Amino acid sequence: MRLGFVSAGAAQGLVAKVAAGNGVEVAGSFGAVGAMLEKFDSGEACDVVILTRAQIAHLASKGTVVESSVADLGAAPTAIAVRAGATAPKVSDGPSLRLALLAADAIYFPDPAKATAGIHFAKVIDQLGLGAELAARIRTFPNGTAAMKAMGEAAGHPIGCTQATEILAVPSVRLVAPLPTGFDLATVYTAAVNARASHRAQAEAFVKALTGAESLAARRAAGFE
Numbered sequence: 001m002r003l004g005f006v007s008a009g010a011a012q013g014l015v016a017k018v019a020a021g022n023g024v025e026v027a028g029s030f031g032a033v034g035a036m037l038e039k040f041d042s043g044e045a046c047d048v049v050i051l052t053r054a055q056i057a058h059l060a061s062k063g064t065v066v067e068s069s070v071a072d073l074g075a076a077p078t079a080i081a082v083r084a085g086a087t088a089p090k091v092s093d094g095p096s097l098r099l100a101l102l103a104a105d106a107i108y109f110p111d112p113a114k115a116t117a118g119i120h121f122a123k124v125i126d127q128l129g130l131g132a133e134l135a136a137r138i139r140t141f142p143n144g145t146a147a148m149k150a151m152g153e154a155a156g157h158p159i160g161c162t163q164a165t166e167i168l169a170v171p172s173v174r175l176v177a178p179l180p181t182g183f184d185l186a187t188v189y190t191a192a193v194n195a196r197a198s199h200r201a202q203a204e205a206f207v208k209a210l211t212g213a214e215s216l217a218a219r220r221a222a223g224f225e
Contacts, residue, residue, distance in 0.1 A: 001202050004028040006040045007050035008116075009143040010076045011189055013169030014222040015050070018210050024202075031143040034114030040064075046194050047203035052116065056190040065192035069204050071211035074224030075186040077178035078117045079164040083152055088176045089159070097180055098128045100159060106137050108151035108160035110144040117144055117162040120185045124161075127183065148173045163187065164223035175223075186225065 005015060005028035012030040019026045028046050029039055033055065040049055040059070049056070049065060053072060060067045080091045080100070089100035101107060109115075112122035118140060125131055125138075141147040144162030151160045152172025160173065167175045178184055191210055193203040209215060 001025065001199065002027055003048060003199060003203055003206055004046040005030065005048050005050065006036050006044055006046040006194075007048070008033045008036060008052070008189055009110075009145050010116075010163040010165045010187070011050045011073060011191075012145060013165060014073065014215075014219060014224070015210065017218055017222070018215055019206070022206065022209055024206060030145075032111045032115035032118070034111075035142070040194075045196075045198070047197040047199050048191060048207060049194055050189055050191045053188040053190040056192050060192065064195050066195055066197075066200070066204070067192075069191075069193040069207050071191055071207055073189045073191060073211055074219050075188045076163040076165045076224055078120055078161065078185040078187070079167055079178045080176040081148060081151070081160040081162070081167040081173045082176055083154070083158065084172050084174050086157070086174070088174070091177050091180060093180045094128065094182060097124075097183065098130065101125070101128070101130060101134060103157065104137065104159035105156040106139050106151075106154060106158040107134060108139045108141070108147045108154070108158055110147050110162050111140055111142055115143055115162075116187050117166075117185075121161040124179065124183045145170060168221075168223045189224075
């Protein structure tokens, strides 16, 4: 069975794992939630949509997703990453996070206009008073997975930030820690069946498998809390 998805990139690794275990072929789009919401609203065909809880609630209120199918995957913390094999910097509080960013020669994160982690981390940089100082070192990408893959291939001493789920899904990078208290953000991602789904019954079954008790260990391993 092939199912189409319009989904936040934060859920891509988990979707692939659960799909493989249930004989489902995955098709569709994964990326920054803002861009994915635009795709869904523009009518891109899909069976399952995965966005933030607030976005799915809004879609349910409009009747564009099946309200009875709505279910949470869990919360994904926004976290710091470095390349696999690199020494993990201390990022346990504001001052240590500030020093870690200043020590990096490039800073990788997703779209600061449409990606949840990118929007938030751009604010964190400003909150730390580093906007001007780090401007030339910032490297942004359409989504967190792309940012992490690029950082994994980079030379020098890069650092990155995106959802923990996207970090854990890229073997060339390693998760250091969630952003410290006062700078932290955990985003709840939620799945639902498209009201116009071509394979509604199969989509409903997949959402149950993705969010139910049988996938709890997989969700935890993927970085969802």
